Amino acid sequence: MIQLYHVSKEYGRFRHALTEVTCKIERGEFVFLTGPSGAGKTTFLKLLFREEAPTTGQIVVNGRNIWVLPSARVPFFRRTIGVVFQDFRLIARKTVFENIAFVQNVLGLPRAEQRRRAYQVLKRVGLHHQMNAYPHDLSGGEQQRVAIARAIVNEPALLLADEPTGNLDPVLSEEIMRLFADINIRGTTVIVATHDLDLIRRMGKRVLTLERGRLREGAPPAPLIREAPFLPRG
Amino acid sequence: MVNVRYVFGEAWSIARSGARQTAMAVALVALGLYVPGLLVLLSRNLGRLASAGGEPPAAVVTLESSADSKEAGERIARDSRVARVRIISGAEALERFRRAYPDLGAVLADLKEAPFPPTLEIFIKPGVPPAAAAEIAEAVRKQPGVETAESEEGFDKRFREAIRLLRGAGLFLGALLTLAAMLSVASAIRLALDLHRDEIEIMRLMGATEGAVRAPFLLYGAFEGFSGGAIALGLLAATYAVATRLLVRHPHPVLSIFWTSFLDWPSAAALPLMGTAAGFIGSVLSLGRKART
Numbered sequence: 001m002i003q004l005y006h007v008s009k010e011y012g013r014f015r016h017a018l019t020e021v022t023c024k025i026e027r028g029e030f031v032f033l034t035g036p037s038g039a040g041k042t043t044f045l046k047l048l049f050r051e052e053a054p055t056t057g058q059i060v061v062n063g064r065n066i067w068v069l070p071s072a073r074v075p076f077f078r079r080t081i082g083v084v085f086q087d088f089r090l091i092a093r094k095t096v097f098e099n100i101a102f103v104q105n106v107l108g109l110p111r112a113e114q115r116r117r118a119y120q121v122l123k124r125v126g127l128h129h130q131m132n133a134y135p136h137d138l139s140g141g142e143q144q145r146v147a148i149a150r151a152i153v154n155e156p157a158l159l160l161a162d163e164p165t166g167n168l169d170p171v172l173s174e175e176i177m178r179l180f181a182d183i184n185i186r187g188t189t190v191i192v193a194t195h196d197l198d199l200i201r202r203m204g205k206r207v208l209t210l211e212r213g214r215l216r217e218g219a220p221p222a223p224l225i226r227e228a229p230f231l232p233r234g
Numbered sequence: 235m236v237n238v239r240y241v242f243g244e245a246w247s248i249a250r251s252g253a254r255q256t257a258m259a260v261a262l263v264a265l266g267l268y269v270p271g272l273l274v275l276l277s278r279n280l281g282r283l284a285s286a287g288g289e290p291p292a293a294v295v296t297l298e299s300s301a302d303s304k305e306a307g308e309r310i311a312r313d314s315r316v317a318r319v320r321i322i323s324g325a326e327a328l329e330r331f332r333r334a335y336p337d338l339g340a341v342l343a344d345l346k347e348a349p350f351p352p353t354l355e356i357f358i359k360p361g362v363p364p365a366a367a368a369e370i371a372e373a374v375r376k377q378p379g380v381e382t383a384e385s386e387e388g389f390d391k392r393f394r395e396a397i398r399l400l401r402g403a404g405l406f407l408g409a410l411l412t413l414a415a416m417l418s419v420a421s422a423i424r425l426a427l428d429l430h431r432d433e434i435e436i437m438r439l440m441g442a443t444e445g446a447v448r449a450p451f452l453l454y455g456a457f458e459g460f461s462g463g464a465i466a467l468g469l470l471a472a473t474y475a476v477a478t479r480l481l482v483r484h485p486h487p488v489l490s491i492f493w494t495s496f497l498d499w500p501s502a503a504a505l506p507l508m509g510t511a512a513g514f515i516g517s518v519l520s521l522g523r524k525a526r527t
Contacts, residue, residue, distance in 0.1 A: 049439070051439065072443070072444075075438070075441045075442060075443040075444075075446075076441065076443075077441075078438075078439065078440070078441040079440075079441035083439065085439075089432075089435075089436045089439065090436075091433050091436055091437075092433075093247065093251060093433075102437070102440055102442075103440055103441050103442070105237065105239075105240045105243075106236060106237055106240050106441075106442055106443075106446045107237060108237030108238075108239070108240070150440075
């Protein structure tokens with residue numbers, strides 16, 4: 001499903017976000033990506049989504065080297081991936097329904113079908129009663145759930161989530177993780193970047209740890225996460 | 235392929251989110267097209283006067299109402315330089331006026347007798363120098379029954395030059411103001427792009443193609459241009475209606491010439507079409523530079 005070969009990403013000459021990252025994630029896997037702030041988790045996800053370009057190395061998603069993908073094909077590639085951004089990235093002037101149905105609307109799916117799908121995913125995240133609300137009418141946790149609903153509405157082959165429980169209480173975090181697990185059971189590959197080691201332990205899934213841009217298999221020792229809050233965000 | 239309903243919905247949403255900029259751009263387009271439209275309208279009406287009689291006469295003789303126009307015509311035709319003389323009776327002149335200016339013909343309908351005196355139009359033979367027209371007019375002026383005799387060569391030339399000048403000014407101003415309209419739409423689009431920059435980024439991340447991102451802005455620009463053109467046409471029609479109403483109440487021999495009829499429909503339709511084209515080009519210019527940033 002996903003293969004990274006010696007991928008490095010540098011911002012300028014002195015900031016190395018990722019260094020020589022090589023890994024393989026199989027189709028249908030559920031993987032946690034963890035590490036302290038600034039370790040390169042967000043950069044890792046952005047590379048998979050082709051939001052950023054690697055400085056060196058190759059990235060293969062679904063058997064295709066995504067960095068040789070023509071620009072015109074990128075939107076179609078992105079439609080196969082669901083992304084939950086750390087800062088939600090909801091469109092403020094659109095309702096919850098319009099945010100969720102955006103791609104379907106562009107594609108010209110009948111309005112009734114758009115509403116049906118949006119209702120189904122909103123029901124899964126417990127927000128079906130907020131279809132016509134605007135993002136600014138919702139709490140941070142609710143906006144996060146709308147972002148999750150938007151990411152899964154097209155039943156993507158790959159779901160990337162960047163700190164999806166960062167704004168949620170433990171009960172809701174647990175629910176969201178159950179939702180991701182449910183999506184994963186249906187065949188979607190899920191990669192979740194998170195600081196929450198307790199959550200990672202409870203889920204018992206594969207863990208990749210990023211530390212100063214270098215990737216290693218397995219969970220980090222607990223102090224690594226706790227000692228890191230003063231590092232810049234990555 | 236981008237869904238048409240989505241494009242219209244987004245374009246409308248963009249227009250609403252920057253209502254003030256939209257109104258300003260539409261007003262500038264309207265002004266930009268109204269001024270050249272007005273010049274075209276005036277020059278068209280003036281042009282009708284020039285082309286109403288077909289080949290222009292070299293000299294025009296106005297006879298006294300008691301004079302025998304046939305005899306006077308035969309007398310003038312004896313000059314070897316004259317090709318032919320056309321007799322225009324008062325009734326014929328009135329009919330010609332009504333044909334050229336149908337909207338003003340009604341003003342003369344109530345008159346009991348023809349307001350135009352009988353005239354003779356003198357056409358000179360090919361190869362005869364244009365200066366001969368003035369000599370012929372000079373000679374005819376001395377004949378009995380002749381009130382006035384004027385050479386038309388100089389006037390006709392000056393008249394046609396005036397129309398050409400008016401049309402040229404219309405075209406120049408039209409080009410200049412259409413460019414200004416284009417730039418005002420481009421600037422409105424730039425503002426809209428700045429306003430929606432975050433959204434555009436999100437749309438791209440969600441899998442929107444460049445077409446889906448750009449199409450609503452292109453439509454928005456074209457809509458601004460079309461609205462501006464339609465308003466310019468409306469303003470022009472209103473100006474024409476007011477002018478003709480005023481001229482019916484207070485007839486003026488010179489001003490009436492400029493307000494005889496409105497633009498024919500292809501010319502009228504050209505205003506909104508030009509506005510649409512200007513808006514579209516303006517948004518293309520803007521999107522070319524800004525959409526990727």
